[in-house]
Amino acid sequence: MESPPRLSNRRALSRALTRASRASVADCLAAVASSPHDPATRIGITGPPGAGKSTLIARLAATRLEARARMAVLAIDPTSPISRGSILGDRIRMDTVAEHPGLYIRSIPSRNAHDGLADNICEMLMVLDKHGFDEVILETVGVGQADYEIRNLVDTVVLVLVPESGDAVQAMKAGILETADIYVVNKCDCAGAEQMLHDIRSVVDYRHVEPGEWRPPVLSASITDDSIAELDEAINAHSLWRDDHNDADLHRRARLRYHVESLMSRRVAELFDEARSDLLQRPIREVYAELARKLGEVL
Amino acid sequence: MSLKGKRILIAKPGLDGHDVGAKIITLALRDAGADVIYTGLRKSPDYIARVAADEDVDAVGLSILSGSHHTLLAQTLDELAKLGAANIGVFIGGTIAPQDTQALLEMGALGVFTSEMSLNDTLSALEAALS
Ligand SMILES: Nc1nc2c(ncn2[C@@H]2O[C@H](COP(=O)(O)OP(=O)(O)OP(=O)(O)O)[C@@H](O)[C@H]2O)c(=O)[nH]1
Ligand SMILES: [Mg+2]
Numbered sequence: 001m002e003s004p005p006r007l008s009n010r011r012a013l014s015r016a017l018t019r020a021s022r023a024s025v026a027d028c029l030a031a032v033a034s035s036p037h038d039p040a041t042r043i044g045i046t047g048p049p050g051a052g053k054s055t056l057i058a059r060l061a062a063t064r065l066e067a068r069a070r071m072a073v074l075a076i077d078p079t080s081p082i083s084r085g086s087i088l089g090d091r092i093r094m095d096t097v098a099e100h101p102g103l104y105i106r107s108i109p110s111r112n113a114h115d116g117l118a119d120n121i122c123e124m125l126m127v128l129d130k131h132g133f134d135e136v137i138l139e140t141v142g143v144g145q146a147d148y149e150i151r152n153l154v155d156t157v158v159l160v161l162v163p164e165s166g167d168a169v170q171a172m173k174a175g176i177l178e179t180a181d182i183y184v185v186n187k188c189d190c191a192g193a194e195q196m197l198h199d200i201r202s203v204v205d206y207r208h209v210e211p212g213e214w215r216p217p218v219l220s221a222s223i224t225d226d227s228i229a230e231l232d233e234a235i236n237a238h239s240l241w242r243d244d245h246n247d248a249d250l251h252r253r254a255r256l257r258y259h260v261e262s263l264m265s266r267r268v269a270e271l272f273d274e275a276r277s278d279l280l281q282r283p284i285r286e287v288y289a290e291l292a293r294k295l296g297e298v299l
Numbered sequence: 300m301s302l303k304g305k306r307i308l309i310a311k312p313g314l315d316g317h318d319v320g321a322k323i324i325t326l327a328l329r330d331a332g333a334d335v336i337y338t339g340l341r342k343s344p345d346y347i348a349r350v351a352a353d354e355d356v357d358a359v360g361l362s363i364l365s366g367s368h369h370t371l372l373a374q375t376l377d378e379l380a381k382l383g384a385a386n387i388g389v390f391i392g393g394t395i396a397p398q399d400t401q402a403l404l405e406m407g408a409l410g411v412f413t414s415e416m417s418l419n420d421t422l423s424a425l426e427a428a429l430s
Contacts, residue, residue, distance in 0.1 A: 011352055086335065087326075088336045
């Protein structure tokens, strides 16, 4: 028998997350107003499909749980645009740590979100804040070159790349490759890892960094070695750096802006769903004006 | 037919190592609009119940080929109740003798879907049971 879950109100938490994930925009706004909790520390793990994000998170969580009592993982997988269903396959990679009594794992479909995150992800993170986790790890869907919104939700962004994402790196130079706090070249047991490490370092290390600015480390990792300790330390180092250098107000405003933008885009989707079927027969200016008028109504 | 918005856990308790059936139903549920989580092979009823409760699924499907479906169903229902998750329905799929079906339903199974049933019939029955 495993020891009883240390998270006492686990079931209540999982119900609350379901409610938050399904809440209408009006309900989201009501919930925000009533629950100002300090956010948990959040680590975002992002990178191309199949890069080994979930596998890495399992190992990272196991390590970080040695120093923390309560951690949560929110793992997002893509919703099929055709059936609107999903296969939430991240958890199966976390088998090794899933029975840890201090760990809560939740699988989330992206639904209408196209930025690597999920509908109502802000609300779900707020539910976790309320339940007092020491740390939250957020896994994005496998992302392309332009999905760096996760930056607005977490304290530390870890970008996981693999030897085979060589061409992707070229494409990423101007996007997410500029915005991560820590780079991990994963699957270093595979061919091409050295080249990949070299390529990323040539982009990241030669970027001009002002004194006092964070210089993102480029780490190598693989399930076959104990590289996770290095990642663990790099995350701690970044947290310490943030304590001294981070512009908290700037960060707070970025989070707020992302939250409002997501609510508004969800509200637009709600309005399209509620609209009369002839709305889209009309000229674009009229459709825009109609939606803008409805958006203006206070919920 | 739509299971849109339903969260379903497909679990493989017991010792048999064949999960083709579990994978087929996983894909079929996704194509019917459900959000599907699959546990992987050889999971214990208490592990399955805990995942179901944490993930707050609407239903758990136990894919069983080993013949011990009565015990596994009873244990899973029991563990769910202990976790305050008795509202999560449990259905059974796999090789199940026709005479066992009634007994499983009486024990509280949400549905019993044998490999002889068509996928469409299975999905319709599940949709009806969950609506
Ligand atoms: N060779 C090798 N394979 C790995 C390593 N880490 C993970 N894998 C394998 O890579 C595959 C994908 O791993 P996941 O952890 O699911 O990758 P992911 O980035 O979470 O995938 P998505 O969430 O689908 O984008 C699995 O088959 C893993 O076993 C590694 O260090 N080396
Ligand atoms: Mg994953």
